[in-house]
Amino acid sequence: MHNKIVILTDGYSTPFLAKTAISLLRYRTDDIAAVIDGAAAGSTAQQVLSAGGDVPVVASLADVADADALYVGIAPPGGKLPDEWRPMILEALQRKLDVVSGLHDFLTDDEEYRSAAEQSGAKLVDVRRNKHKSTATGHRFRKGCIRIHPVGHDCSIGKMVTSLEVQRGLSAAGHDAKFLATGQTGIMISGEGVPIDCVVADFVNGAAEQLLIQNEQHDFLLIEGQGSISHPAFSAVTAGLLHGCAPDGLIFCYEAGRTQVKGLDDFDIPSMKDQMAACHAMANLRHPCRFIGIAINTRNLTAEEADAELARAEAEFGLPACDVYRTGADKLVEACVALRKELGQ
Amino acid sequence: MHNKIVILTDGYSTPFLAKTAISLLRYRTDDIAAVIDGAAAGSTAQQVLSAGGDVPVVASLADVADADALYVGIAPPGGKLPDEWRPMILEALQRKLDVVSGLHDFLTDDEEYRSAAEQSGAKLVDVRRNKHKSTATGHRFRKGCIRIHPVGHDCSIGKMVTSLEVQRGLSAAGHDAKFLATGQTGIMISGEGVPIDCVVADFVNGAAEQLLIQNEQHDFLLIEGQGSISHPAFSAVTAGLLHGCAPDGLIFCYEAGRTQVKGLDDFDIPSMKDQMAACHAMANLRHPCRFIGIAINTRNLTAEEADAELARAEAEFGLPACDVYRTGADKLVEACVALRKELGQ
Known part of the structure; x- marks a missing residue:
């Protein structure tokens, strides 16, 4: 698992939208290096998102010296990636940071992201991508479970x-x-x-x-x-x-x-x-x-x-x-x- | 719309599995040229599937002189295409018949089918394939509807x-x-x-x-x-x-x-x-x-x-x-x- 994660919520740091960021800050605090949100740079995550304690909020990836992944920190209804985040995602891939997203818009469907990841050796992870294709059987679960x-x-x-x-x-x-x-x-x-x-x-x-x-x-x-x-x-x-x-x-x-x-x-x-x-x-x-x-x-x-x-x-x-x-x-x-x-x- | 349809149910001509065939025979009777099922060849669709009147059941595509499409006539739970149907589907494509399927296994994901269709100019139609990606809005419908x-x-x-x-x-x-x-x-x-x-x-x-x-x-x-x-x-x-x-x-x-x-x-x-x-x-x-x-x-x-x-x-x-x-x-x-x-x- 990544343990120097930068969370991206730039322009979307509200409890309504930044649900993923907030939960990562709450449950993986020690693995989070920073949160990117230009408008709140200089604050702590606790101040901006009520979670994460002293995790710093920064303006850009350049402000984070040591990181191993960029996590998309939002979960908007319908799951679209904001267009204005493209340069930041490319920057992360060029720095060989893995980019992890839970949106319905898949990173791995994007030519530009794929080629940037290939060049640097970074990984693109679409958490929602799946190939589930088996129907339920009405399984009778173990009684003790x-x-x-x-x-x-x-x-x-x-x-x-x-x-x-x-x-x-x-x-x-x-x-x-x-x-x-x-x-x-x-x-x-x-x-x-x-x-x-x-x-x-x-x-x-x-x-x-x-x-x-x-x-x-x-x-x-x-x-x-x-x-x-x-x-x-x-x-x-x-x-x-x-x-x-x-x-x-x-x-x-x-x-x-x-x-x-x-x-x-x-x-x-x-x-x-x-x-x-x-x-x-x-x-x-x-x-x-x-x-x-x-x-x-x-x-x-x-x-x-x-x-x-x-x-x-x-x-x-x-x-x-x-x-x-x-x-x-x-x-x-x-x-x-x-x-x-x-x-x- | 096709109007010289051959329906494929070979080996699966039971009401349990051949639901699609039965409904096509019922509601598009005049557009159906034949049903393929080797075991029942020589019967009428009415005799085998209780629908379709005199539509003939034949052993193979070669028995149908004039056709414009092959429809996959089954709808098994989970939606898989029987392996043994591959030669018949390829034969149809080679004859420039469009092949229409409603299964979860997409024809258009299959290299061999795609290349056969390309060569003859036949169309592959996956009825279930879709790109729906909008969430519902709780729309208030017109009262008169x-x-x-x-x-x-x-x-x-x-x-x-x-x-x-x-x-x-x-x-x-x-x-x-x-x-x-x-x-x-x-x-x-x-x-x-x-x-x-x-x-x-x-x-x-x-x-x-x-x-x-x-x-x-x-x-x-x-x-x-x-x-x-x-x-x-x-x-x-x-x-x-x-x-x-x-x-x-x-x-x-x-x-x-x-x-x-x-x-x-x-x-x-x-x-x-x-x-x-x-x-x-x-x-x-x-x-x-x-x-x-x-x-x-x-x-x-x-x-x-x-x-x-x-x-x-x-x-x-x-x-x-x-x-x-x-x-x-x-x-x-x-x-x-x-x-x-x-x-x-």
Whole structure:
């Protein structure tokens, strides 16, 4: 794995767009050399993106003496690479830095990038590129392998972070738990996984199922969620993933205060109740499954408001609720262990 | 459009596999010159595949004097082309017949086919090949455009035929109704559409939405359904299509007596009630929608049993029920018109 990574977010350093950068800064802090964003040069990553501590934000690659890779740090809806980044990507390739991207626009489809990489010996890595072509079989998973899957009311609300924090909590408590990445950022963090939203539709369920079959020996699998079951654009991904991983337990994730679909401002997010009912109905068509907890992202609330929201959610849904960023994931970890016992393991 | 088509089903002439052939024989009878299946040579298509009347079944392409295209007539799960068909496809290309396939294995990715086509001037057509890359926007469709979408309890039960028969019935009654194909067979029949199961997952909803936006001027759109909401392998396709076309009305389709998922014999099909509830919940997350009727495929029942099943379903679901093959689609046509009135159009 790379350990002197420069993250590119130039002009896009908002939580809305720089989701990949923020998660890399959070989970691979020691591997990050710098973040490139001209407008914020001189700041720290913590100041600009609320993650990464003292990692410096710089104006250009020339400001980073020692680096081994340039990571594209954004994940815009639809996954296009900004045109204005071309010179920076070419500069990186000329310096023999590998360039890693999770966008739908593939670097490896670009003649100019390919030839620059060939000349210097740098690698082009398209995390989303895949050749998954097997259909799901309705596999019956090992009973002792408890599958936990966070689903949410929208994109970019913390489903991946919830999976990671619960996995870490379970591992810290001595359980055999593994995080399974299903998106570009998760794959960049963990070094493996399936870029499920870039799989051909007929093979989405199958690609998820295969990923789980390969990891069935573990006692807990925390499978990263994608999109939302009600998302006008991404529900195909969410539904296929839900059936492919045949979860035993679901965690419902939402951001307090968010009412409109990310990127579709005039589209109301349906009620939590309707979404949870749809998720529950869908999941149970494949395998018996129930909600075991709630993960609330309270980033737009004060500490006091956050506590109130957590208490309110626990009362409304009758389930343990955490903000994994603020309160840790302990209650969700306990809920996973309780589910395992309930299932006789 | 081709009008001297040879359909290739050699060794695969069962209703389970030769779905594409059967539908082409049914809806493009006059354009079909012959069906190739060595084991059944000398029979008529009607005898072998219960469709196509006197269209002859022959042993090889050499038996067809005049032809303009060879169509691959099968749609196996996963979409692979049988290896043993290579010599026949090459023979067709050498004779300057276009070769049309709806499989996931693309003809146009095959060096040998490409070079044979180039030499003779024949065309290779991969119906499933597509470059859809736009995400859905949650488009608000014109109120006067009533969108009807058949969904079903499994694959290959007559969702496409239901769409076509209802569209024909509406058109015959003087309404402006259009069939929108979303699968390879529907596209081969109607000459246009979106091969939705071969779209990259992030763009499934968007590809469906775009197809509908291009046809929003019509009063009724009959959008071909795919897979089933509970299918272990194909629910990603079903869910994305359901949200992409934002239907006003659903028709529930099932085959009487089928209890196991097609191709996954040890996987029980969930109850109709649970499936209909999941479809209803999912559809209503996107747009207000209700079931307007039931389409039952009674091919394995006697006439008497079929009548009883139709009556039973009408009583159980409180909805009009047809077998569009046996009884015609009149009741479903009436239900579409009634829905349009109910919606104030």
